[in-house]
Amino acid sequence: MKSQEVRSQFLEFFKSKQHDIVPSAPMVLKDDPTLMFVNSGMAPFKEYFLGNAQPKNNRISDSQKCLRVSGKHNDLEEVGYDTYHHTLFEMLGNWSFGDYFKKEAIAWAWELLTEVYKIDKDILYVTVFEGSDDADNLEMDTEAYDIWKQYIAEDRILKGNKKDNFWEMGDQGPCGPCSEIHVDIRSAEEKAKVDGKSLVNMDHPQVVEIWNLVFMQYNRKANGSLENLPNKHIDTGMGFERLCMVLQGVTSNYDTDVFTPLIREIETITDKDYGKEEKIDVAIRVISDHVRAVAFSIADGQLPSNNGAGYVIRRILRRAVRYGFTFLDKKEPFIYRLVDVLVKKMGVAFPEIKEQKQLIENVIKEEETSFLRTLEQGLVLLDRIVATASEKEIAGAKVFELKDTYGFPEDLTELILKEKGFTYNKAAFQEKLAQQQDRGREASELKSDDWTVLIEDEEQEFVGYDMLEAQVKITRYRKVVSKKDGELYQLVFNLTPFYAEGGGQVGDKGYLEDTHGDVIYIVDTKKENNVIVHFAKDLPKHLNEKFKATVDAKQRFRTECNHTATHLLHQALREILGTHVEQKGSAVHSKYLRFDFSHFSKVTVDELREVENFVNRRIDGKLPLQEKRNIPMQQAIDEGAMALFGEKYGDTVRSVRFGQSIELCGGTHVENTGDIWHFKIVSEGAVASGIRRIEAITSDAVKDFYHENNRTYFEMKDLLNNAKEPVKALQSLQDENVALKKQIEGLLKDKAKNIKGDLKNEIEVINGVNFLAKEVSLDAGGLKDLAFELGGEVDNLFILFGANNDGKALLTCYISKDLAQEKQLNAGQIVRELGKHIQGGGGGQPFFATAGGKNPDGITTALEAVKDYIS
Template identity: 80%
Template sequence: MKSQEVRSKFLNFFKDKKHSIVPSAPMVLKDDPTLMFVNSGMAPFKEYFLGNAEPKSNRIADTQKCLRVSGKHNDLEEVGYDTYHHTLFEMLGNWSFGDYFKKEAIAWAWELLTEVYGIDKDILYVTVFEGDAKDGTDMDTEAYDFWKAHIAEDRILKGDKKDNFWEMGDQGPCGPCSEIHVDIRSAEEKSKIDGKNLVNMDHPQVVEIWNLVFMQYNRKANGALEVLPNKHIDTGMGFERLCMVLQGVQSNYDTDVFTPIIREIETITNKKYGKEEKTDIAIRVISDHVRAVAFSIADGQLPSNTGAGYVIRRILRRAVRYGFTFLDKKEPFIYRLVDVLSKQMGKAFPELKAQKQLIENVIKEEEQSFLRTLDQGLVLLNGIVEETKGDMVSGEKAFELYDTYGFPIDLTALILSEKGLKLDEKGFEKELQKQKDRSRAASEMSTDDWTILVDDAEEEFVGYDTLEANVKLTRYRKVSSKKEGDMYQLVFNLTPFYPEGGGQVGDKGYLEDTHGDVVYILDTKKENNVIIHFAKNLPKHIDETFKAVVDTKQRHRTECNHTATHLLHQALREVLGAHVEQKGSAVHSKYLRFDFSHFSKLTVEELRDVENFVNRRIEGKLPLIEKRNVPKEEAIADGAMSLFGEKYGDTVRSIRFGKSIELCGGTHVDNTADIWHFKIVSEGAVAAGIRRIEAITNDAVKDFYHENNRAFFEMKDLLNNAKEPVKALQNLQEENFNLKKQIETLLKDKAKNVKNELKNELQEINGVQFLAKKLDLDAGGLKDVAFELGSQFDNLFLLLATEQKGKALLSCYISKELVSGKDLNAGQVVRELGKYIQGGGGGQPFFATAGGKNPAGIDEALNRAKDYIS
């Protein structure tokens, strides 16, 4: 059964069971601070389980893109080494929100697997929760009894809390679960050991394919469980594992989900899959990782150095280094797999086809960048090897290479072993653990349970229409972290505060009670459909009505910038072409940032045209035309632009200024004239095919022009009020350039003269030409003298010093004959002598420099130099 048929049979089955079929949500999460990525099928529905929103249907089914590479669910390092773990995977799921429960979920799962898919009942096992005395939970006898109607009792296994109790996190909805496992071993293997003994034992052919979670409890902050008023069903079935079973193969990678990609890797690398274990691991890693990276980029997450972007970069770099090390690919090639992937999965996930060119460009550039890093790392590693005495390379050095330069530790270990050296793995792990401890300490956080003041209050956002409102506090909780200290999160029955979202920063402001007491709102965010207000203090009179007031100035400036992003988007499409699409934005009160797809740097003329286009719309005084709660299809038919990677509901809000119309939940000015003026301050590349514009509006533009005007008159004053200041400045630059050339010539002549004088000062000690001396030269002059003397004398050991602007500098030159013959190293010399000038440095074995802040230590450093050859 082909994978596309497997997927469609699942969705059709639950459609017949009165489920609404919904599309996969974007994999990158925008309003859940506890997760970077969707890591399970239930993640997009958290707000329903938490009771913060009503689902459009009580029964839902879907196939959800999931990524497990960080936090609690992290399968990254296992990927490639076994045949059933993945970074990106599809999770087929059916959901019940307060509708059906265990009986139907179990019966339908059995019907689908055994009757629709035709899986032999004799290769299936199920597990049920055995209970947990610590939690005070009993065995799930209800599930056990329902399973008895379908499967022999000796195939119903009891599982502990680790395997058969599912939790969303440390707090929140949770409950017992039943896993369905399949045993696809050969008859001969089954005769040796019963399959029930291999369930949950990480056997590659006895694997879990479906987990039925029975949400019936809520985990409190103190660990206690309370029964939920409404019980829910949350199931997740691994699509890739299911295909393995239905296609009669022994590995997920042997299914048609992966084989087209693997065949393309074989063609590109001229390596065969199935011949050698190391090659097979590399091919599995790459075929898995290209899917994760491609889907992430399609959903709007580009590789970067922070947050979710760093995770994506790390996945791609892991794939590159496996290709580099085990497939001998020293040039970009992973981007070439995107074409096969989009043809294979583009029907089920059209975003792959729509974003194909962008995905290829980004991956190719990332590959090129990391391959350059590997080249640089190899040079640095060679330097470390040359400095190493004995056969053990320090873990501290290896960690610096890993942490500072991004050079993979496994590649370091491999290269060292090839050179007959060992890596101090314990030392490396020690440094790595220190870093993890620092990171953990910085992000450590504790969250109390919500204190409920008004139960079942429906929160309403009124901030589109007013910046002040009388509000009641409905719930609050305390959050403590080492970074931020104690904070309170407040929820009201209604709020004028806009929560961070759609690139727009959250509102600030204050609460005032009838006694005149004020609590400042420092930020506003949205978490699982709830608007949360952050404050340092809890209001004194929590039962009173408060006047909630938004910071008017910040909101207005932010609105100017948000409306400007819409006009900028329209301008870019008009000036550059319809291929331009928004790829991200940040809207603050002081500036706006707009990322968009485009293949080249904008010219001065294009930037001017874009700026003029926006400012003409500002001068045109275009009014805001807003439509709320419009069906999404109707808004798009009306011309509204939707963005890839955004999650839209069935009804949307559309924002129109003239011919600019977009789906948007942010706040905007009533008229474009309120923006006053638009000014681009920078334009540059973010990634391959992605450009970034930063711009300002309103008060920031006024400040910009005032500052530039002030700077202009200061410059003019310095130029003696020249009538043509630009020409006067050009003349100064030319004069300065000519003087610099003269100084360079004089310094070189001085260095030659010094060299001739120093020849007579060389001492021969133990067959070495030695000199340690302080000179009145700059760093370049010391280097010139050292290399001039080095070209004339063999066996030269030279330590030169100088003092420049209150700082000390040491330069050490050692002839290559001494480096190899007497095991001397200039880098090591300056590091050791650098302590006398309270500094440090490094370089190559034959030439190195050190800088320090203590010129008084120069004499001692020079005196100690002789120790190296005496």
């Protein structure tokens, strides 16, 4: 059975059981501070489990893209070494929100596996929760056990511990016992030797879990205790890739048609065969897995970057590149070429990768090219470390520096060192790495108390589109503590005029005032699992009273100007550059806006001017805001609204129109484009291959911009003696400066020639080395020229020049190449150490290097100390 049929049969089966079939949510989460990525099928529905929202149908089914590479669920380092773990995987799932429970979930799972997919009942095992005698003191799940007895022999129903059979989404939140379904696909001979039940949950590659039925009935509180949920829910997840392995009669996920097209393409590109050598097989599995994770992440709007979720994606891609580099001998980009195969295989089920194909290829190729340069640089640095090592064990700190500063992976360092007969101090490396990770955890760690509920069953309402003040009640609150922000309080109101951060727009600030005149400032507003949460530095004294909630009107207005401008900018770019332009991210603050978009070349000055004029004409046109709230998604699309990749939309949406610009948007906007006053682009540049970024300002920020420019203009004019044509006067000064610089360079060269003869006479021989250490009145370029000229005339030469240039110290070290190799001297290392005398540092090549510092008085000491290197 082909993989596409496996997926479609699953969805059709649950459609027949009255489930709504929904598309996969984007993998990158935007309103859940506990997760970077969707790591399980239930993550997009967390708000339903928490009771913060109600689904249109209490029965839902889908195939959800999941990524397990960070946090509690992290399979990254196992990927490639076994045959059933992945970074990205599809989770086939069915959910019940307060509807059916264990009886139906178990019955339908058994029906689908044995009657629809025709899996032999004799190769299946199930597990149920055995209970726990810890603080939770949970009883065995006898209800699930008794239900399973109707379908499968009791000796195939195994009791599982809390680790395997009690599922929790995190340290807090909904949880409950679970029942797993395992499959034993070993050969008859192997089964005769070892009973399959002894291999369940023992990481055997052919005895694997394929489906987990979670019975959500508890809520884990911050203090660790459990309480019953108001309603019981079903959350199931079946590994699509593992299911295909079973149905296609193979013993590895990578032997299914999910992966074989990718593997065949890798074999063709690299001229390596899969299935003949383990290290090559691991590399091919890593690459075929990782390209899927990276491609879908980019399609969902997450580009590789140096922080957060973007760093995780970059790390996955770089792992694939170095496996290709090390084991497949690929020194040029090639992973991007796999995207075409991936699109052909999965583009029907997931059209986003088909529509984003060109962007995905460009971004991956650029990342590959960049990291391959890093690897080359790391190899040079590693060669230097080996060349200057005094023993066969390299310091762990040096290996950590290669990883931390240059991005050179430690496993590749270890492999190269081993080939050269070296090792490194792993304990010291791990200590450095742990220190770095601890710093990162401390900076981001957030601890929260349980919610204190003041008012039950209040459904929150956002009124901020229509008013900036409202009478509100606090329905619940809790304290949170982070290293970054210290102690804060999170407050939830029954209704709120505060806009929560989302769609690129920052959250509102403002204040709460009670009837006694006490004021509490709201410093930020965010959405967490569909609940608007307000951050305050203090907790109100009179929690049960009504409060006047007031949004900072000035900040909101400036933010609205910028948000509306992003819509007009998007329209302008599509009109002027072409309809291939799509928004790829935005940041809307009160002071500026940032807009990322797909485009494959630099935007010219003329095009930017045209874009700016386009937007300002719409501002001058005073276009009114036309919005439609809570309309069906399809209606909005039919009316021309643009939906953005990577955004999660509900069944009903809000459309925002200004003239011909119409987008789906939950943000706040000005009532009329005329309110924006003016739009000014301040920068344009590349973010990644095929992604450009425009930063711009509006309203008061533009006025400040012009005022500052006007002030600068008159200051410059004053410096030019009030020249009538200041631009011409400035150009004349620049021309004169260039001419004078050329004269100075000529004079310095003449000076260097004049002193070269004198310096040759000062060269002394120490231990067979022609040695010269001298302070010379030349700039850095003159010192370099002089050193190389002397080096061309004198063999076996070691030079250290010092110079005081306008209060800054310079050191220049030159060593004849033959001498550097013979004596194992390294100019770069030498100037780094001597640079301490001038309170600075530097580096360079083994035969030539320079250092700079802020202490010219140390030049003499450095010139004296250098003799130690040859004496």
